Amino acid sequence: MDQEMDREMERETDRGTGRGTGRETDRGxxxxADGITTLTTxxxxxxxxxxxxxxxxxxxDTEFLRERTYYSRLCLVQLALPTDAPEDAVLVxxxxxGLSLEPLYELFRDPGVVKVFHAARQDLExxxxxxxxxxxxxxDTQVAAMVCGFGEQVGYETxxxxxxxxxxxxxxxxxxxxxxxxxxxxxxxxxxDVTHLRGIYEFLSKKISDTGRQGxxxxxMAVLSNPETYVTHPxxxxxxxxxxxxxxxxxxVARELAAxxxxxxxxxxxxxxxVFKDDALLELASTRPxxxxxxxxxxxxxxxxxxxxIAEGILAAVKAAESCEPKDYPKPPTRRENQRANPALSDLLxxxxxxxxxxxxxxxxxxATSADLDLIAAxxxxxxxxxxxxAQVFGNDARRLCEGRxxxxxxxxxxxxxxx
Numbered sequence: 432m433d434q435e436m437d438r439e440m441e442r443e444t445d446r447g448t449g450r451g452t453g454r455e456t457d458r459g460x461x462x463x464a465d466g467i468t469t470l471t472t473x474x475x476x477x478x479x480x481x482x483x484x485x486x487x488x489x490x491x492d493t494e495f496l497r498e499r500t501y502y503s504r505l506c507l508v509q510l511a512l513p514t515d516a517p518e519d520a521v522l523v524x525x526x527x528x529g530l531s532l533e534p535l536y537e538l539f540r541d542p543g544v545v546k547v548f549h550a551a552r553q554d555l556e557x558x559x560x561x562x563x564x565x566x567x568x569x570x571d572t573q574v575a576a577m578v579c580g581f582g583e584q585v586g587y588e589t590x591x592x593x594x595x596x597x598x599x600x601x602x603x604x605x606x607x608x609x610x611x612x613x614x615x616x617x618x619x620x621x622x623x624d625v626t627h628l629r630g631i632y633e634f635l636s637k638k639i640s641d642t643g644r645q646g647x648x649x650x651x652m653a654v655l656s657n658p659e660t661y662v663t664h665p666x667x668x669x670x671x672x673x674x675x676x677x678x679x680x681x682x683x684v685a686r687e688l689a690a691x692x693x694x695x696x697x698x699x700x701x702x703x704x705x706v707f708k709d710d711a712l713l714e715l716a717s718t719r720p721x722x723x724x725x726x727x728x729x730x731x732x733x734x735x736x737x738x739x740x741i742a743e744g745i746l747a748a749v750k751a752a753e754s755c756e757p758k759d760y761p762k763p764p765t766r767r768e769n770q771r772a773n774p775a776l777s778d779l780l781x782x783x784x785x786x787x788x789x790x791x792x793x794x795x796x797x798x799a800t801s802a803d804l805d806l807i808a809a810x811x812x813x814x815x816x817x818x819x820x821x822a823q824v825f826g827n828d829a830r831r832l833c834e835g836r837x838x839x840x841x842x843x844x845x846x847x848x849x850x851x
Contacts, residue, residue, distance in 0.1 A: 465619065471530060488570070491546055491548050500700050501699075507523070507608055510535075536562045540564065547570045548570070549590070577796075578651075579793075582794055600619070600620060600623075665693035684716040689712060708731070719752075721746065722746070723742060780829055783829060784798060799825060836850070838851055
């Protein structure tokens with residue numbers, strides 16, 4: 432009797448301190464022979480998310496498919512808490528009937544828990560489309576690694592090797608994540624994307640704090656946290672096209688065709704290439720068919736697009752463009768080759784960027800791209816390099832260099848800016 436009372440008191444103590452919460456509330460969790468837990472019920476997910484609120488951060492990743500749809504199809508969510516307990520790193524199966532992700536979305540809304548991703552853009556787009564929210568506060572380890580000098584678009588595998596010093600098996604990266612059951616290799620790959628992320632986050636967040644660069648990372652997170660980042664407006668879809676003409680009439684037709692295609696693909700949730708491909712769109716913008724008979728002469732249009740709703744949409748788009756006034760024609764995109772950049776100044780800016788990025792320990796492309804430098808040399812003052820932390824590191828000196836107020840000098844192995 433006394434032993435039973437002692438055990439009951441221990442269970443009550445665990446409930447009071449939260450130590451036993453995960454083991455007792457994560458019902459609907461499937462613990463495999465490999466020790467990896469998969470949550471398959473809303474109740475199980477809610478229990479894990481309640482426990483997550485007791486921690487300062489949670490690492491997050493997703494697996495998805497997009498080959499046959501316009502929007503990504505979420506197939507798996509991986510979550511890990513900053514502990515070594517096996518039950519604190521889990522897979523969530525959103526394909527299980529009846530499982531709601533609302534407990535996860537509630538966690539994403541909690542301002543007291545940092546949501547840590549690596550290369551978050553596609554993951555965030557999924558949650559924006561499916562749940563109508565962006566997790567906040569947000570931390571992207573790829574951006575943080577670039578700020579800390581780990582190179583351009585540094586991959587997760589590189590950070591695992593350099594920071595956590597662990598091997599990472601990426602053989603399951605391109606498997607079909609919609610098929611069930613998941614293999615042991617798939618589950619091991621997936622869970623590794625959040626367990627190693629804990630050490631990476633703690634290392635990078637400390638380094639950023641030590642160097643006082645929290646504001647730099649916050650500027651980048653503001654872009655990722657903006658819902659507009661993940662919205663494609665059909666009227667702007669033409670800007671992605673690679674055209675070889677600046678003809679206003681041609682661009683007007685291309686704009687209407689691209690807008691129809693984007694809207695149709697979004698409504699049907701199919702890839703835009705399934706409606707018609709870019710080469711077919713550009714052909715249609717050139718030939719401007721006005722009837723089904725003329726449309727049938729297209730060499731590049733898929734058979735399915737020569738009839739029905741798509742064909743009618745194409746003809747309507749051409750008709751709308753034909754009635755467009757010249758003053759309403761889209762403006763051709765600015766091309767680098769049309770910029771009257773001083774080649775010598777472009778070269779000097781590249782030298783300055785290399786020197787400044789090495790001195791600051793920041794990836795060059797995070798500060799400015801090669802195209803940005805050519806635009807600066809052509810007199811463009813609207814590039815991102817002239818704002819925020821980029822201006823402090825590079826932009827202000829780049830402006831002075833262009834204005835002839837400073838020169839570059841070599842001192843030993845270093846490049847220095849010299850006032851004139």
